[in-house]
Amino acid sequence: MRARLLLALLLAATALCLADGQKIRRRHRRLRTTTEPPAPPAPVVPVAPPIPVDADHVLRGIAERLDEQRYQDAMRARLNDVQEEGESPDNDVTIEDPCLKVHCSAGRICEIDEHGEAVCNCIKDCPYETDSRRKVCTNHNETWPSDCEVYRQRCLCLDGSDLCRGPQYHHVQIEYYGSCREMPECVESEMSDFPRRMRDWLFNIMRDLAERRELTPHYLKMEREAESNLTRRWTNAAIWKWCDLDAHTTRARHDDRHGAGASSRPPRHGTTRQCLQRVRARGPLRPVHRRVRLMRLHV
Template sequence: MRSVWLLLCLGLLALTLSQVRAEDPIANLDLEDIAEFDEDDEEYLTLLEEKSKNKDVERENELAQKLADVQYNLLNPVVEVDPCETMHCGAGRICQLNEGKPECICIPECPDELDTRRLVCTNKNETWPSDCAVYQQRCWCDNKDPGCRHPDNAHLHIDYYGACQEPRVCDGEDLKDFPRRMRDWLFNVMRDLAERDELTDHYMQMELEAETNNSRRWANAAVWKWCDLDGDTDRSVSRHELFPIRAPLVKLEHCIAPFLESCDSNKDHRITLVEWGACLELDAEDLKERCDDVQKAVPHLLG
């Protein structure tokens, strides 16, 4: 009876060994080697015990590795970055992936605007339903898209918000006095931002200098505003960059448009600091470029 039991054990062991042979070095022992053990041999039981211990160690190592992998993934998550998140497309354009690569395309569709306050007036004195529609049109004309109404619309830009009004003529004393009123307005805005602590330390110091030194009053305010308008920091202000100061004032100051046009003395569609000072009737020697950190100022004036 004992011999039968031993044979059954050997058969079960053979089946088990055949299943784990590939992963357990001890399981690679031949059955002939095991068959040589007699029923009184302790080596057989020792072999089984060692095999069981090895399996337990392997299982513990496997679980430990899985736990380590989970902890690593939690601490080091794989974040898929959308290439469009770092793609700047500009007004009238959006980013989309083309075969996995980001590219800027014209806005396919602008939302319908029912609010009349969303209307905009362009430099052509034409009323458009929204700023999105203007920028979309400009993009279409840049790309020679069929949606372009006229090639000149490639240079379309917003003059002010609201429906177009009959333009008022700026001449005589209004035009002559406008640079002075503009200088005062710039200084008052700079002072207001300083009082609200919305200037950087750099420009706060310039404002304090203007407060205590009348000779710097207008010049410092002019330099600060010019730096603020120079969004791309190329040391000149484009017509597009003039928008934050032009659009909100057109309805209030009918001389703002011809004044800003006069600042571009060489008609290259850009205003340098010297040109900016000249149209504000400031001495060029009083203007010192100090655009160190204006881009960090919060918020941009009327932007």
């Protein structure tokens, strides 16, 4: 009986000890949690204020995009219409300026008549020239304001216009640029020296053409022969020139006599052109060999 009582007391004491230990642990835990410093607050992330939406701006943007879309659609439709018209056989017409393939001579200009054809008409008006260097001297020893006026006058005379000053201007030519100079008549000594000057002039031209390789092999051989044989110099040059003039006829052509063009320098007294005009005045040009003898050459 006593043993049971002691066992019960022992159990009761053990239970009390356990209860006291649990109370002490709870108290220690409570004190520990209250004595720890409080955790720092979490950083606050700033939130951007909402952007105010401009309803008018949005509407204008939408309207502009719609207008751009409508414009592009209209351009596509127009392009399609043009392509369809181009493919149509009724509209397959290409307009070309007929003057592009027409070359008019000096003093004329290409114009389109009422039938749509290109014609070369005389220049209506030449530009007014104030520079004295633009003046030209013609084969009539007349000073003109410009070469345009000379070519225009020749064109008017060839077309039979009332503005033509006279029949002598049908073949008016420019002798040189600049005002005309007074040229006295060639005297007999100058006329006697004219054949020598003509021979030298012809050979110098032949030599220049040979250096530029513009002579045919036959005349190139003649030029080389003249270089080595002085007695053949003038003869070969004269034969070459007159044969060149008479390639298609036994008479000198109009373009042969005037084809050298206008000189940029006024002529001096007793030049080849001036004396040659006096030679022509003595009679018509003769066949080749007679012309060569006229230059006092022997062939």
